[in-house]
Amino acid sequence: MEAPRLDFLFYPRSVAVIGASNVPGKVGNAIMRSITLNFSGKVYAVNVKGGEIEVNGRKFPVYRSIKDVPDEVDVAVIAVPAKFVPDVIDECGEKGVKGAVVISAGFKEAGRAELEEELVKRARKWGIRVVGPNCLGVTNLENGFDCNFNPPERQARPPFGKVAFMSQSGAFGAAILDWAASHKIGMSKFISLGNMADLDESDFIAYLGEDEKTGVITGYIEGVKDGRKFFNVAKEVTLKKPIIILKAGRTEAGAKAAASHTGSLAGSYKIYEAAFEQTGVLSAKSMRQLFNYAKALAMQKPAKGNRVAIVTNGGGAGVMMSDGLLERGMKLAELSEETNERFRKDIEEGKLPHHMSYRNPIDVIGDAPSSRYEIAMRYALEDPNVDVLVVIALFQSPALDEGIVEAMERMQAYGKPIVFVAPGGAYPHKMARNIELKGVPVYETVEDGVDAVYALVKYGEWLRENGKL
Amino acid sequence: MEAPRLDFLFYPRSVAVIGASNVPGKVGNAIMRSITLNFSGKVYAVNVKGGEIEVNGRKFPVYRSIKDVPDEVDVAVIAVPAKFVPDVIDECGEKGVKGAVVISAGFKEAGRAELEEELVKRARKWGIRVVGPNCLGVTNLENGFDCNFNPPERQARPPFGKVAFMSQSGAFGAAILDWAASHKIGMSKFISLGNMADLDESDFIAYLGEDEKTGVITGYIEGVKDGRKFFNVAKEVTLKKPIIILKAGRTEAGAKAAASHTGSLAGSYKIYEAAFEQTGVLSAKSMRQLFNYAKALAMQKPAKGNRVAIVTNGGGAGVMMSDGLLERGMKLAELSEETNERFRKDIEEGKLPHHMSYRNPIDVIGDAPSSRYEIAMRYALEDPNVDVLVVIALFQSPALDEGIVEAMERMQAYGKPIVFVAPGGAYPHKMARNIELKGVPVYETVEDGVDAVYALVKYGEWLRENGKL
Incomplete structure (x- = not known):
């Protein structure tokens, strides 16, 4: 028509x-x-x-x-x-x-x-x-x-x-x-x-x-x-x-x-x-x-696959996000041996904390500053097994500084879709506005973030099936 | 223990x-x-x-x-x-x-x-x-x-x-x-x-x-x-x-x-x-x-059954609420012949508008003032076939006045649980605060309101099964 x-x-x-x-x-x-x-x-x-x-x-x-x-x-x-x-x-x-x-x-x-x-x-x-x-x-x-x-x-x-x-x-x-x-x-x-x-x-x-x-x-x-x-x-x-x-x-x-x-x-x-x-x-x-x-x-490109990496400063939110993604048909990306090695090395050298978990979900732990997030996000985005990145930030921890805003701008250079989740009240809301101005959509709850990933993956599938992605 | x-x-x-x-x-x-x-x-x-x-x-x-x-x-x-x-x-x-x-x-x-x-x-x-x-x-x-x-x-x-x-x-x-x-x-x-x-x-x-x-x-x-x-x-x-x-x-x-x-x-x-x-x-x-x-x-009593009446000033929200309730195992209450007769009479006498629908969902139409809501809410709450009342107010319509706040206080005298849904932004939020001060919980979206009804019905069922309600 x-x-x-x-x-x-x-x-x-x-x-x-x-x-x-x-x-x-x-x-x-x-x-x-x-x-x-x-x-x-x-x-x-x-x-x-x-x-x-x-x-x-x-x-x-x-x-x-x-x-x-x-x-x-x-x-x-x-x-x-x-x-x-x-x-x-x-x-x-x-x-x-x-x-x-x-x-x-x-x-x-x-x-x-x-x-x-x-x-x-x-x-x-x-x-x-x-x-x-x-x-x-x-x-x-x-x-x-x-x-x-x-x-x-x-x-x-x-x-x-x-x-x-x-x-x-x-x-x-x-x-x-x-x-x-x-x-x-x-x-x-x-x-x-x-x-x-x-x-x-x-x-x-x-x-x-x-x-x-x-x-x-x-x-x-x-x-x-x-x-x-x-x-x-x-x-x-x-x-x-x-x-x-x-x-x-x-x-x-x-x-x-x-x-x-x-x-x-x-x-x-x-x-x-x-x-x-x-x-x-x-x-x-x-x-x-x-x-x-x-x-x-409206803010991100459709995903080229359904393999999702999660970077979080709270284990519980990572568990909930894993549940939500699996329940909606997505997969947790299995990080490549190369990526695991990069994390191991950084931990050995003291650049990353000893008891963080770098199996996906990547738990940068409650005392993570934005610089630690950035290392983890880069490693995830550079991994060929990762199609979508979910970043969860519990801003209630005073360790997490505002550098995360600029970091999110930089992360978009990788060309993979990114979804940001920042649960809470006034302070996370303020940060959310700033991060959205950089082009990354921010969601108030884990379940809203799951919706976002689902849309990017599902629409990406449609485009691929029709040779448009 | x-x-x-x-x-x-x-x-x-x-x-x-x-x-x-x-x-x-x-x-x-x-x-x-x-x-x-x-x-x-x-x-x-x-x-x-x-x-x-x-x-x-x-x-x-x-x-x-x-x-x-x-x-x-x-x-x-x-x-x-x-x-x-x-x-x-x-x-x-x-x-x-x-x-x-x-x-x-x-x-x-x-x-x-x-x-x-x-x-x-x-x-x-x-x-x-x-x-x-x-x-x-x-x-x-x-x-x-x-x-x-x-x-x-x-x-x-x-x-x-x-x-x-x-x-x-x-x-x-x-x-x-x-x-x-x-x-x-x-x-x-x-x-x-x-x-x-x-x-x-x-x-x-x-x-x-x-x-x-x-x-x-x-x-x-x-x-x-x-x-x-x-x-x-x-x-x-x-x-x-x-x-x-x-x-x-x-x-x-x-x-x-x-x-x-x-x-x-x-x-x-x-x-x-x-x-x-x-x-x-x-x-x-x-x-x-x-x-x-x-x-x-925390705010309402558990429900004595799963039959829900809906009063709304927007047909679409009534449709969505019906879907949500049915999908979660609740029923739309079948209003008694007596209640239907009350509505018919009021419509005939010009107290209620001619083309409102009084089949449940009860659609009081977009130009409803709080007084019209109150008539519909009373009829629903007085109907023995109704266990829970859901009130949906689209406050975007300037016809809906602030009298609804006091009306909600009065409605609680019937002893049946009430859930209020007021989707939108700043003005509905302000009204929501006032209505909650009167003891009725208010929700921002239809789906949140469905959750609320589900909890009241489900917990009521548990108490009844155990002879506590």
Whole structure:
């Protein structure tokens, strides 16, 4: 399938908000507030009532119809009562609008399927592509184009980055954005899919597959709209960049709940699992897992194999990491005789402590400074039996100095994927931020780190199977 | 087994730090710093070098031997080189010390089993009970008695609360404390078990079973020291309060790593699983799960059945919660015809919105204020088919007001366990703190909330099977 050209939806030169309002608390006011906060394109307010709107310290005249706007309009963001939407679409068509983001609810999800069909019919007539209805619209974190009516004091926006996220649930999507923001996960574009009357998850996957600002595509999905289309698009896109899907409605009760939520036929989860497997889509079981996968793949290269070396200053964390990796199908790398010899020699010469264990997990012991970590990390990364390196740092030990940050930057020269785990509270968090600025993803718990390794190994396998790695 | 009387270890009237030092960075200095920070008992510094120590703005004369301390001493915290420890124990014996917390490493874990045996022999001779060696000692969050040498700027201490935690790994235990502190999880007592030359995990489980300040007992364990003893103690204690164990060394690689870490024979995990099942111990797979379980059980009553009602303002989160509960063996409660009728009537009368779904999950929709939540929660809690209530609040919607906090306080009058899920960032976090102050545990993700329900249901089952609920 050829990717639909949807750049106009994310990079409009000019936007009209239809149903714009001056009344705080109203959706049409909240959208004006969101769009005018960081977006530098032109924004026009439209409302049959006319008048003037003041948001974010700027004043906007209100046009009674989009047709009165004295400029071309690329995208119309529509927040008028559902029954008026088809006529508004006609006006948009006359105006030459390319895309309509329909925020309004009250269509298929409220039992009014015929109104939704009418919407689509009118849009098709004019060649307008539609997002929604019944959605939070799109947010482009790159240029600040943001249709989301949730106010920033309730729902933060993540920083600009490489992860694109789409959601069939608006409310849950908003919660995820808020969560991602507080975890400093960089996002490229967010799409609230809504009822998918026109554009669906496969269209956006195809578009994001071509989008050079997106490195990883993620999505919350209850049911795909067109199985065949999804299969074909996913299979192609995963050869270029990873797709991670959180599929809800896996159980009978979940599927029932999904049916009454989005009307999705959740279908047998087994069929989805098989489709994900065959198309190289990574399937996440939870929100946290989704972003554990995404962060790893956004920051590190996929792994060329499943043999993992662990360097840790705490034995217990090494044991837990070993369990986690084995339980998810990875292997502990068997270090080469040459590597063992390097450790032995350093211990003999007093460069490394006598009772450290250099069998994998490599335990540099609780009093390890960063220089000792660096020796162990180099030996592991230089070992041909090692595909991925996991570094566990228990920063509670005052022996571990901040030199570890620069060391992590140096370690990336080896070209092997690295995952960093730093459990704890405020101090490890601070160090985590600094290490991530150097390009290495850091996780708060051992189990999150296991997710990260899994994603790098699993996606690497897919690429290798298809001759792409 | 009769519980050992170990109050003197956690509530000493007077303590001697043997190996106390005035040199910042030394273990004997860090311990003096930790113990004198919040503890109001008497603290004496001991070091063969004599002199004076100044920590936390207080001055301490240094006695050359514990025998010179002009007072009775309940507990000696020992941080001298390993080879001197047996003789120090003798001096403690002569002084009449009841407990020795041996921080020093260099015993069995370093290949010196005979030195450890000598330590135990001397302690037995004098009737001294020993914690460690090779550990972080004990921390009593109630009175500030804290032997942990990790400085507070690196490792925060959790607030005082109901969860006791013991760890066979000192470093990982410290990371968990730090993590628990940043998640405001209240702890009663922390025990770093070390080599368990004398007191082991079963002794402390038995003690904590009698400790009225402890509501939930948790532990990180690689292998139990005495299987029979553990079995008997656990079986008895779980009838009084929950025990949650994170067992590491579950896989072959993990067991190998455990053997080289604590020398534990991790044993077949299947045997552990069976033992946990037969003794009512909840087995956690990860640090986060351990505390998801612990927080729920510390704050709520165990459930009388596995039928769960969900009230949510987001359909997607309801679908995910349904999946999570079903996948872990819980059921969605089938609401009674009476309850359905109450919802129908309210919808007809316009008290509840027309297109809300009142089949479980009960979807109060994105524009729900707290008053609408309250109606739905009451109907669910009053339904005899409901054993547990899960409330999901997507606070990103500005419609949801802060009245939900007080509402949660009122809901507890029904006597059924409640779990609250509030995914997102800063604002939901703030609300979570307020709701937890009212006694309802709040979780950041759906999957964490599933853990919480699982713990309440599973522990409830154990109590019912044994006629205790």
